[in-house]
Amino acid sequence: MRLDRPALEVAPDLLGAVLTVGEVSLRLTEVEAYEGEADPASHAWRGITARNAVMYGPAGRLYVYVSYGIHSCVNIVCDDEGRASAVLLRAGEVVAGEECVRGRRGSVPYRRLASGPGNLGSALGLTAADSGLVIDGVRASLVGGPAGEVRTGPRVGVSRAADVPWRFWLAADPTVSTYTRSPRA
């Protein structure tokens, strides 16, 4: 799959694709696009910093950051070097390495093993220390796959630019996150 194009184009193509990190494989079911410095909801909105530098690098790397001091959220970096474009992975179905994921996530229902960005990061065993990991088939790989009916809607959990429909998910897939936005937003 070609990743060297804008996140907005890559995001829907990632649905149905299988991402493998170590011994765990996920079929992606829910993603969100974050499109460069012009996107007020993106970490790159105020320009390059030590944390988001990976977003400015070449496509095909993982950008991992800590959310709320607790969770690791995983992005796939897109577009050409110099452009801060990335797709946040929000949910997936565990298709390999379930035993390994159980060790990290415990006894939760199968569909919730990697449902929600924090849970997905935990399922893959990634932390901020893994940010910049290259998807080159060694420790991480990505293979395109068939997607069913794709739906779009506003992004979740952001307080700025929440009106653009840059969230993509597979209709009727039970692993799609059920997160509801905090009322104070």
Added chain:
DNA sequence: CTTTTGATCGTCT
């Protein structure tokens, strides 16, 4: 089913 709240800390102002 829905709404509310505490946990917890790196990052940027």
Added chain:
DNA sequence: GACGATCAAAAGC
């Protein structure tokens, strides 16, 4: 010093 690209548990219907 304030604020999150969040989650789970608890309490209210």
